[in-house]
Amino acid sequence: MSNEKVLEVRNLSKVYGKGCAKCFESTGPEHNTNICPHCGSIVAAHDISFDLYKGEILGIMGESGSGKSTSVKNLFFDEIPTSGQATFFDDGKQYDLFSLNAQQKRHLRNHRFGMVYQNPVLGLNFNVSAGGNIAERLLMSNLTNYSEIRARAIELLRRTEVLTERMDEMPKNFSGGMQQRVQIAKALATNPPLLFLDEVTTGLDLSVQAAILDLIMEIQRESQTAMIVVTHDLGVIRLLAGRTIVMKYGRIIETGLTDQILEDPQDAYTQRLVASAL
Amino acid sequence: MSNQANTSDIQFRQASVEYNFGFLDEYAKKEVRRSVLKAIAIPGYQVPYSSREMPMGRGFGTGGLQLTLSLIGKQDTLKVIDQGSDDSVNAVNLRSFIEMTCPGIDTTTKVSEANLIQSRHRIPEQALREDQVLVLQVPYPDALVVVEPSEDKRKIMHGEADYSRLLVKLYEDIVKFDEITISHRYPTRINRHYVIDSSPIPRWDVPKMNDSRALILLGAGREKKIYAVPPYTLAEPLEFDDVPFRVESFDDETDKRRTCHRCGCDHSFLDEFVDAISGEKLYQCSDSDYCDEQLKARSVKQGLEG
Amino acid sequence: MGYVAIKGGGKAISGAEKLLEFVRTRQGQSAEPLDLDTIENQLYFLHSRIMSEGGLFHPKLASLAIKQSLGDTLEASFALRAYRSTKPRLVESPVLDTSSMRVIRRISASFKDIPGGQMLGASSDYALRLMRTELLDESPEAFKAVAAKWLDENRHDDIPDTFPKVLDALREEGLLPPVDEAAAEKKPFDITREPLVFPVPRSAALSTMARSETGSILAIAYSNMRGYGDIHPTVAELRVGYLPVMLPHPITGELIEVGEVLMTECEVVAMYEDEEDGGKPTFSLGYGACFGHNEVKAISMSILDRALQSGMKNGPTNPSEDPEFVLLHIDGIDSMGFCTHYKMPHYVTFQSDMDRLRTTQDKHDDKHDDKNPGADNV
Numbered sequence: 012m013s014n015e016k017v018l019e020v021r022n023l024s025k026v027y028g029k030g031c032a033k034c035f036e037s038t039g040p041e042h043n044t045n046i047c048p049h050c051g052s053i054v055a056a057h058d059i060s061f062d063l064y065k066g067e068i069l070g071i072m073g074e075s076g077s078g079k080s081t082s083v084k085n086l087f088f089d090e091i092p093t094s095g096q097a098t099f100f101d102d103g104k105q106y107d108l109f110s111l112n113a114q115q116k117r118h119l120r121n122h123r124f125g126m127v128y129q130n131p132v133l134g135l136n137f138n139v140s141a142g143g144n145i146a147e148r149l150l151m152s153n154l155t156n157y158s159e160i161r162a163r164a165i166e167l168l169r170r171t172e173v174l175t176e177r178m179d180e181m182p183k184n185f186s187g188g189m190q191q192r193v194q195i196a197k198a199l200a201t202n203p204p205l206l207f208l209d210e211v212t213t214g215l216d217l218s219v220q221a222a223i224l225d226l227i228m229e230i231q232r233e234s235q236t237a238m239i240v241v242t243h244d245l246g247v248i249r250l251l252a253g254r255t256i257v258m259k260y261g262r263i264i265e266t267g268l269t270d271q272i273l274e275d276p277q278d279a280y281t282q283r284l285v286a287s288a289l
Numbered sequence: 290m291s292n293q294a295n296t297s298d299i300q301f302r303q304a305s306v307e308y309n310f311g312f313l314d315e316y317a318k319k320e321v322r323r324s325v326l327k328a329i330a331i332p333g334y335q336v337p338y339s340s341r342e343m344p345m346g347r348g349f350g351t352g353g354l355q356l357t358l359s360l361i362g363k364q365d366t367l368k369v370i371d372q373g374s375d376d377s378v379n380a381v382n383l384r385s386f387i388e389m390t391c392p393g394i395d396t397t398t399k400v401s402e403a404n405l406i407q408s409r410h411r412i413p414e415q416a417l418r419e420d421q422v423l424v425l426q427v428p429y430p431d432a433l434v435v436v437e438p439s440e441d442k443r444k445i446m447h448g449e450a451d452y453s454r455l456l457v458k459l460y461e462d463i464v465k466f467d468e469i470t471i472s473h474r475y476p477t478r479i480n481r482h483y484v485i486d487s488s489p490i491p492r493w494d495v496p497k498m499n500d501s502r503a504l505i506l507l508g509a510g511r512e513k514k515i516y517a518v519p520p521y522t523l524a525e526p527l528e529f530d531d532v533p534f535r536v537e538s539f540d541d542e543t544d545k546r547r548t549c550h551r552c553g554c555d556h557s558f559l560d561e562f563v564d565a566i567s568g569e570k571l572y573q574c575s576d577s578d579y580c581d582e583q584l585k586a587r588s589v590k591q592g593l594e595g
Numbered sequence: 596m597g598y599v600a601i602k603g604g605g606k607a608i609s610g611a612e613k614l615l616e617f618v619r620t621r622q623g624q625s626a627e628p629l630d631l632d633t634i635e636n637q638l639y640f641l642h643s644r645i646m647s648e649g650g651l652f653h654p655k656l657a658s659l660a661i662k663q664s665l666g667d668t669l670e671a672s673f674a675l676r677a678y679r680s681t682k683p684r685l686v687e688s689p690v691l692d693t694s695s696m697r698v699i700r701r702i703s704a705s706f707k708d709i710p711g712g713q714m715l716g717a718s719s720d721y722a723l724r725l726m727r728t729e730l731l732d733e734s735p736e737a738f739k740a741v742a743a744k745w746l747d748e749n750r751h752d753d754i755p756d757t758f759p760k761v762l763d764a765l766r767e768e769g770l771l772p773p774v775d776e777a778a779a780e781k782k783p784f785d786i787t788r789e790p791l792v793f794p795v796p797r798s799a800a801l802s803t804m805a806r807s808e809t810g811s812i813l814a815i816a817y818s819n820m821r822g823y824g825d826i827h828p829t830v831a832e833l834r835v836g837y838l839p840v841m842l843p844h845p846i847t848g849e850l851i852e853v854g855e856v857l858m859t860e861c862e863v864v865a866m867y868e869d870e871e872d873g874g875k876p877t878f879s880l881g882y883g884a885c886f887g888h889n890e891v892k893a894i895s896m897s898i899l900d901r902a903l904q905s906g907m908k909n910g911p912t913n914p915s916e917d918p919e920f921v922l923l924h925i926d927g928i929d930s931m932g933f934c935t936h937y938k939m940p941h942y943v944t945f946q947s948d949m950d951r952l953r954t955t956q957d958k959h960d961d962k963h964d965d966k967n968p969g970a971d972n973v
Contacts, residue, residue, distance in 0.1 A: 075556050136457075143461050150456040157463055157529035179464050314683055337790035342680040346673070347929045348936025357958045372943045374604075379939050381605040410943045428933070439919055441793045472947035491947040509927050513790045537950040561946060574942055 016100050017205055017237040018063040018086070023083050023095035028052030030093070038260065040280065045076060045260040055081040056261045059095070062075050066235035070252025070269060072242060072284075078261035079241045084283070086239075087126050088116045099123070101204060121151045125198030125236075129210035131190035134197065135182050142178035143170065148200040154203045167196040171226060188219035192226070199230065206238045212247060224250055245288040249273060257281050300466035311358040312390040321515070325506060328517035333479030334447075335430050340513040350383055350409055351510030353426035360422065363393040368403035373411040373558070373575035378592050383407065385433065400578050410473075412494040414557050414579040417503035425488045427509040430516060432476035432486040452476075452484050456527065463532055475534070476527045479518055484527065493536045495556045498524035539572070539592045549574045552583035619665055631658035641856065643887025644668060648927050649675025650787075650806035652856045665954050669808070669931040676806075676928050680787075688842055689850070690779065693860050693884070697756045698836035700888075705765075705831050705864060706754035711758035716835060761832040762862055767879070771878045793919055800903050800922055804896045805885050808927030815925065816895035819902050828863040828881060828898050835859045835888050860884040861893035865901045879904070927951070 027032060029048040038045050038054040045054045056078035061070050071079040085092045085223040086108065097108040101123055111119070128134040136143050143166040165175050165250075171192040182190055190281050191211055198206060208227065224247065231238060240251050248255055248269060255272050257265040257280070265278045278281045311318060319536040343351040361367060369384040371377035375398040384396060397403050400413045407424040417423060433443045436454040444454070455476060464469045473489045477498065487495050488507055498505060498518050505518040518524050526534040539547045539559050548555045550571050557579055559572040574580035598915025605959075620628070635642050635658045645657045649672045657675060664670035700716025703709045765771045784799035792797060804812060837855035844851050863881040881904075883896025899921060914920045924930065 117449060117451070136454075139457055139461060140464065141459050143466065146460045147453050147457045150460070151451070155530050157460065157532045159531075159593075160460065160529075226386040308681060312681060314681060316683075337792050339786070339788050339790045342673070342676045342928055344674075344677045346935050348934075349932065349939065351932070372940050375606045377940055378604045378608055381608055385605075410941075428936070440923075441919065466955045467962070468951070468955050470951050470955060472951040473944040489941075489944045490880025491943055493947075511933055537947055538954065558943070558946075560942060561949075562942075575946075 015065040016062055017065050018100070018239075019098045020062075020082075020086070021060050021096045023059040023082060023085060023097065024057045024093045025055045025078075025085055025090065026052050026057075026093045027055055039262045040259045040264055043260065045078070054261050056085075056258075059258075059263060061256055061263075061266065063205075063237050063239065065237050067254065068231060068238045068240055068252050069239050070242065070248040070255040071258060072245070072248050072255055073258035074243050076260070077243075077258040078125065079243075079258050080209055081261075082258075083209055083239060083241050087124060087207055088120055092235075106114070121148065122201050123203050123205065125201070125203040125206040127191065127194045127198050127206070127208045127211045129213050131182065131187070131194055135190065135193040137182050139181075140179045141173065141182055141185070144193060144197050145151075145200050148197055152201050163200070164196075166258070167200055168193070170199070170230075171196040172222070186219075188215050188223065191215065191223055195223075195226065199236075202234065204237060206236050207241075208238060209241045210243070211240075213242070213244070220234075225249075227251060245284065246272070257284070295558070308390055310363075310391060310435075311354065311361060312343075312386075313341060313358050317355075318359040321355055324515045325356070325359075325517065328506070328515050329504070329519045331483075332519050332522050333483030333485045333512040335483075335485075335509075335516045337513055338515055340510045343510070345382060345386065347511035348428065349379060350407070350426040351457040352508030352512075352515070353407050353409070353424045354383060354387070354508075355510060356424045356506050356515065357405060358390070359407055360424075361387070361391055361394060363391075365405050366395040366397055366403050368397050368400060368406045368578075369490060370406070370411060370413075370577075371409040372560075373413075373579075376575040376577065377409075379409055398578055398581075410489045410491075411558070411575060412497045414576045415572075415582070416497075417501060419502045421503040423501075423503050423505045425490070425505065425507045425566055427486070427488040427507045427514075428511070429474065429486050430507065430509040430512050432474075432484050433500060434486075447483060450479075450482055452527075455484065459527060459529070463529075465486075469523075469528070469532065469534075478523075478525045478527060480522050483516075485516055485518075487524075487526075489522040491537055491558060492526070492534070495524070495526050495534070496536070500524075547572045549580060549583070552580050553587055554580065554583045557583075615665075615771065619663075629662045631655055631662065634658040634661050640888060641666075641668070642909050643859075643889050644809055644892075645671045645675060646887045647885040647889050647892060648672035648806055648808055649679065650886075651675050651679040667869070669927050672808070673928050673931065686842060688840055690783075691838055691841060693834070693838060693858075695757060696834060696836040696838045696858075696860070697855065698758050698834050700835040701758050703785060703830065703832050704773075705761065705829050709761050709832075710764065711755065714754070714758075738800050758834070760862075762880070763863070765831065769875070769878060770878055791922060794907060795918060795922070797900070797904065798808065799882075800918060801896075802921045804883070804899060804925065807892070807893045807896075807925035808930065809889060809895075811925040811927065812895045812899065813891055815915050815921055816898045816902075819898055819913070828865050828901065830894065831862045831864045832860070833861045833890060833893065835890070856886060857888060858884060858886055859889050859893040859968075861897045863894070863897040863901065916964065 028051060030052045031047065033049045034047040034052055034054050037047050039057070040152060044140055046052070047054060059078070059082050060216060061069065071082065073079045082088070084090045086097055092109060095109070097106055099106040099119065106119065126134065139147065142161065142164045145167055146160050149160050149163060164178060168175050168178055173189060173192045173196065174195065177185070182193060185193065212223055217221070227238070228251065230236060242248060252269045254267065254270045256263050257272065259277065259280050264277065265272060265281045272281060275287055276285050309315065320338055324336045328336045340352065340355060343354055344353070345351060357367070365385070367387060369375065369380045369387070374380065388394065388396060400406065400415045404420055405422050405424070406413065407426070409426045412423065431443055433446055433452070433455060436458055437443050437446065445509065459469050462468065473491050474486050475492050475495050476484050477487045477495055478484045480561035485507070487498065500521055501518065501524070502520055504520050507516050528534040537558070541547055546555050547559060549557065549559060551573055554574055557574045557576060560575045561570065561572055563569070564571050574583065635654050638661065641661060642654070642657055645660055645668065646652055646654070648668070649657065649660065653675070656678060659672040664674060698714065700718060701711070701714045711828040763773060766773060784796050784802065786799055786802045791803070818934065836858070838858050839852045839855050841850040842853045843849065861883040865877045865881055866879065879901060881897040881901030883893040883900060885892050885896065899915060902915045903918050903921060907918060911917035
């Protein structure tokens with residue numbers, strides 16, 4: 012793990028609804044809710060701060076409604092945050108993510124970030140073949156040679172262990188696990204320095220989960236991609252993440268090295284989570 | 290030289306008297322011309338304008354017509370063609386309307402004599418000059434309509450020069466058919482930014498847009514857009530480095546290039562048809578004026594040799 | 596051999612025109628040419644439809660349009676619209692208040708009784724759709740006697756000319772939001788001078804719908820009524836009548852009535868929604884209006900007005916709520932023009948298509964001769 016910072020997030024907040032002055036003080040783990048009792052708004056995430064370094068995998072763990080997916084969606088520009096700052100460090104340059112214009116955001120999204128969603132429908136174009144999905148990403152980065160595009164798509168699919176004989180088929184003919192692999196191949200197409208993985212193995216068969224987790228670790232070893240892995244599964248955290256953030260009701264309640272958190276959780280909630288893991 | 294309009298005398302006189310020169314009111318013409326200036330200033334950008342209803346149907350060239358009527362003056366010489374011919378029904382219809390409402394203009398069938406040419410589905414074979422303007426009739430101005438039905442979303446894609454979904458379609462074509470299967474309306478990038486629908490001209494004519502001496506204006510009346518390929522501007526059909534853009538082939542089964550049965554031309558776009566009497570398949574220049582010129586040149590040559 | 600395939604285009608067009616004229620007049624001596632007044636009166640609803648789709652209130656020209664188009668509603672509206680298109684804009688009236696309408700029909704489905712009462716007017720709503728065979732041989736004497744008898748028997752001086760608006764009663768009760776005065780001051784979007792660039796303001800949507808083709812707008816509104824939508828409308832008021840057109844005097848500026856236009860207006864009340872700012876919920880409103888007596892169009896328009904407002908606010912959940920889908924496909928002149936254009940020569944583009952197919956077929960044959968599998972095609 013290097014000392015090169017890739018991402019710096021400070022005080023990221025996201026509120027759904029009109030919001031009021033009392034929202035933040037009336038929600039959170041102490042209040043056992045993320046719904047503001049005064050105005051009914053949902054404080055999905057508040058005051059989220061963390062750093063991510065090159066080559067490391069950061070886990071964001073929490074149960075449903077903890078705000079972990081929300082945080083990542085805001086960083087990938089799927090949503091607009093209510094407040095906060097995020098800085099992306101890339102190739103000697105710095106990008107203040109939330110103040111970029113639409114075109115700048117799209118550029119980062121297409122070239123420097125990768126995202127794999129829990130639901131392949133969000134990450135894949137189902138009107139286009141598996142190979143075409145990867146080609147779509149490559150074509151955004153001005154690759155203009157058909158054979159090269161095809162060769163790169165084959166290489167990526169081999170890397171993610173998708174049968175290349177099936178590369179011209181439509182994603183709807185693939186199993187869930189296969190669709191995830193195609194998503195990963197697509198996300199990696201532009202060699203992004205930052206990869207977001209949002210509950211990517213949830214809902215898949217255990218053996219398939221294991222294979223995909225192996226794949227993610229190999230990719231990280233080979234290309235030193237910085238990753239944020241969002242999950243509610245302790246097993247995934249244990250396997251992949253070097254450092255972990257635990258979230259509850261939109262707040263960070265614990266952060267630190269994964270080993271420490273799992274061996275010696277400080278917060279009562281974290282203790283319960285660790286204890287209840289099978 | 291003015292061709293006699295094929296409409297009754299009464300209609301002719303009525304139209305000349307009741308309507309403004311050029312049928313459209315001056316406000317409408319001014320708006321079209323302003324849109325044209327904007328289109329030239331931003332090559333390939335679709336300029337929205339409030340297209341007026343004309344006395345012929347949407348789909349019959351009302352966009353091209355509004356361009357012509359807004360630009361034409363008494364000193365201009367007009368040529369109107371459809372499918373390459375002056376005598377095709379659409380061309381006849383439009384030309385007689387323009388003559389009716391623009392008394393004093395000249396019309397011609399010769400490309401060399403015209404300074405304003407309105408055309409449906411063809412660009413003339415003969416290279417145009419700097420003093421000429423070509424007006425093309427367009428049903429679909431937007432090349433992205435094949436991958437995105439919402440105009441709102443397409444505007445964003447154009448603004449960000451995001452044509453990846455269109456390029457993916459070309460990729461998928463090559464995967465399936467080993468070929469890009471788009472025949473006419475070939476997506477073409479203008480001045481390295483906007484990709485336009487080149488209108489229903491065959492691929493054959495797309496290269497003529499590149500570095501053209503003449504100004505090319507494209508008008509979509511129903512869709513209410515005007516766009517332009519200015520003179521001496523890059524117009525590059527979308528392609529891959531290793532799967533280049535190709536024009537239509539006119540080779541027969543023995544790979545020999547077919548020729549026009551009338552003038553012998555071996556380098557023009559040919560119409561294919563079945564002879565009504567003999568039943569044999571024949572080929573003829575689509576561009577009627579070009580065919581005439583080639584025939585003249587051939588008989589001169591034969592005369593010299595004979 | 597001469598230049599083949601499309602010679603004589605000019606002569607063919609001229610011949611087709613003459614033939615159509617023949618079809619129009621082939622009854623010859625056994626008939627009278629159609630009279631413009633006859634069309635306006637005996638084909639009253641057709642006449643109204645043409646004025647509303649042409650976007651021009653001109654009873655005489657609307658009759659002429661019908662006559663010259665042999666009754667084709669798309670062609671007739673087209674002719675009227677094309678005529679209108681070249682007329683210079685002289686002056687604009689202020690926004691006219693329809694409560695000043697001289698009403699000939701006025702109903703409400705929301706209440707059993709409304710201030711002023713329900714006035715059915717001339718309506719076929721409750722008629723039985725049986726063939727009236729007595730009209731097969733209608734004699735001129737019998738025809739003339741009907742109107743004379745009705746006028747004799749019906750002298751109702753006590754029927755008021757104008758009626759209050761049902762909506763005003765609902766507003767007083769707080770069931771409808773108060774009139775947005777600021778919105779009323781804004782200049783309406785002029786669709787004959789500005790192109791539609793989405794998102795468009797409500798006035799643009801309403802004016803586009805006001806001259807839409809009746810069948811087209813009915814179909815899309817019907818899809819909403821049937822279930823591709825969630826409006827649940829009730830007709831608060833439907834009125835048909837003559838609206839006075841007021842123009843400012845050129846010197847004094849005082850508003851003077853210069854004439855009246857026959858028009859239909861429909862206001863529907865729809866599902867209530869929560870107010871975002873926490874205010875009291877109220878019913879929402881849909882509005883439709885068009886030239887002439889055309890109830891189906893006004894009702895359809897009011898339902899789509901509501902659907903589009905909903906779609907603009909919350910995102911469309913079905914085609915009738917999508918402004919691009921609705922507003923770009925209901926103009927009869929645009930749609931019929933494009934539909935008709937497919938009959939024009941397309942052989943150059945077809946030649947291009949054939950070239951593509953032939954090339955692809957050749958490649959297919961080559962591929963299947965050599966038996967190459969798919970992904971080795973790099």
